[in-house]
Amino acid sequence: MNKLIMVLGAPNDDNGQLSPIAIDRLYRAFDLATCYSTAKIICTGGKGEHFNNTSKPHYYYAQEFLILKGIPKERFLKGIASTNTVQDFSMSKSFLEKYNPDLLIIITSEFHIERVKLIAEKIIPKIKKFYASVASSLTEEELKPLKEHEKNAVYFLKEHGIKY
Template identity: 35%
Template structure:
């Protein structure tokens, strides 16, 4: 089966160092890739509020995974996305180009409900599986992240409706 692991982007600092959340997503990708070594890796993340450097966030994620032993030829083109909905819309042509039929999506546990909502709506003809990375944040920070995710769900439902309009 032609499969891809899509790793959603997260913040990095102004030197390109991945945040702990981004590292946890990469570590989950590494763990899953070891069980699916035939799978390609599609990294998302371009520029914007979460990345103010000269290189796309996905570049730093790829570099991190290559430092952990993942060969460079494992990666597809990157999706230069700024936010979750763009992760899906910009990953879709890459998935189609490679004729992938199975998608494994990796994001953080607090982000998974939104990511599932979007990807399950936009990738209806694909076999999808989801893996949540554990975020190394305080309980207070986790509550803030979860509250943000809950607050934007209606916007994402509207984005999905507009996408198919």
């Protein structure tokens, strides 16, 4: 079976240290990569003022985390240097359609999953997907602005559509 695990990016600091959001997603990726030992892995996230000011793309740090946990380097496909969720899918669309996985496992945070589903179903509707949402290790207080942002983003996409 041709499975592909896609880990959506999250912030890292100016030294490349992954945020708790990124680490939560990567631990889920590690668990799934261990369960599906032949699945390839693709990480997303480039550089951007609001999430990564380093000289390397976020996906580099995500891959390094998983490699240090024991996932072989050969399992990783080229990362996607996206700067937002729409780009995660629009920049990987042609590759995903060509790769044509039997199942695309998309990993993101629980607070982000509704928007991810809207975008993925619009941009890559023909690919069979499984959404693996991850509970956040952030406090409710830390999650509150993120949940509000997601609520507004979902509303905007429903009102204005997804342009890519």
